[in-house]
Amino acid sequence: MNMGRAHWLYLAPALLLLGVFLVYPSAETIRLSFYGPRSDTFVGVQNYVRAFTSRPMLIAFRNNLLWLGVFTLFTVGMGLVLAVLLDRVRYEAVIKSVIFLPMAISYVAAGVIWRFVYAFRPAVAPQIGLLNAIVVGLGGQPVGWLIQRPWVNNIALIVVGVWVWTGFCMVIISAAYKGIPREMQEAARIDGANEWQVFRHVTIPFLKSTLAVVTTTMIVFVLKVFDIVYMMTNGAYDTDVIANRMYNEMFQFSNYGMASAIAVILFLAIVPFLVLNVRRFRVQEAVR
């Protein structure tokens, strides 16, 4: 359809909001990142230098890397395993709902749920946290899951993320899995392939692009992870992450220059995935 300038009427509200809430602020944040705490003195790259050298930031980077590896591996891995296994049971729908349900609730609620699972009491008191009750029941000492640094508490936080996001991965991978022509797997089985070989040589190659999409989605999420850490430890005991640092620089220390620099670093880490998204979209468009 061609009708002069009418299209701008349809686009105007969207463009206005996108401009006001995404485009302009992003540009402004880049500018602010070169200014001091109050945004009035130009300090060059000083904020960035500090971001890459200060101890709290280095811990945040380390933790984000840990999230990146462990979280992504487990959400995508378990999503894949569940998608394959659930295809073989008749009560698939019920189990899927159970695994997928955490996706619907907030991280704030998930935070409360898991703080309770991790609740810690001295060995003499009855354990009210599920996890420590199991540990004590097996004859161990209660563990301060959210306090014991550096690995136990960070992994404990990552588990919450895995609990929330595995269902998402499962749903997407499962949809792709059901798209595999049955004949392909059957043919491999008739040729004498065992289940593992079918999985390795038929299923995985077929799911490759889906796995790539799911993995990049998880990575983009992980880089921005905020609510879970904010709710469970607020970064205490070396569990801080980049997004939480940004929030604290902004509100706790009112250092707007530093907070902006951290936001820009976060953004730069995500840019490759932005490029990927746009590329994938162009390929999609080309075949449309």
Add this chain to the structure above:
Amino acid sequence: MKRKLLLKRLPVHLIVIALAAVWLAPSLGLLVSSFRPRQDLLSSGWWTAVITPSQWSRFTTANYRDVLTQQGMGRAFLNSFLITVPTTLITLTIAALAAYALAWMEFRGRQVLLMTVIGLIVIPLQMTLIPVLRMFNAFRLSGTFPGIWLAHAGYGLPLMIYLLRNFFGALPRELFESAFIDGATPFRAFVKLVLPLSVPVLASAAIFQFLWVWNDLLVALVYLGGFEEVAPLTLRLSLLVGSRGQDWHLLTAAAFVSMIVPMIVFLSLQRYFVRGILAGAIKG
């Protein structure tokens, strides 16, 4: 033969059921605990209340009464609706108009505009917080519902436009041609043809945006943080964790109050939610 198959499948059943149990246990603990009196909660694990029938009579709704009336969760419940429902309507209306133009109107720069929208999907919110907060303070929008409606709409638009445009774009061209031959205006075609045909995808998008806004903490924290009277459930609950972190009888009940609406939406409209996720897997 049948028994052999069952035996072969046994490990699969065991793994699947075990995983489901692990996934369910934390929420189950929350639910059970929210109905236990304070002293019980502190003296024994929630599972003992489930497996000891003599304790069943001790279950109470007092925690819920307390969080809804004393702890401000009742007001927050209303606030969550006042934030979420208008936001969803605004976002969807604006996104649908834009998606229609991007799918069916020809103009220069359309592709560039489209790429920009796709790119904006993954922009981290953190990139926008400080300038928007300053803008809000200057225009006295901090702590107001219209302020947060607009902010959420802005943040939600890229994904919503993407979802809707993909669907609109797949509608058959003849549909529009015959409508225009019959003398329909583009707007009439939009309202009478496109929207009715897109109900499933509109539902997916609405559920997506609804859950995202209902469950949001960061945006509420930054733009409504200092204003308790407009705080949504997530914000109120996070304050409660800060002030009453060991009062599990209150925290569990409050958490459940914040979960009830998303869970109802999820359980009744799961089909559309899944569809939205499958179509929008691009979002981070």
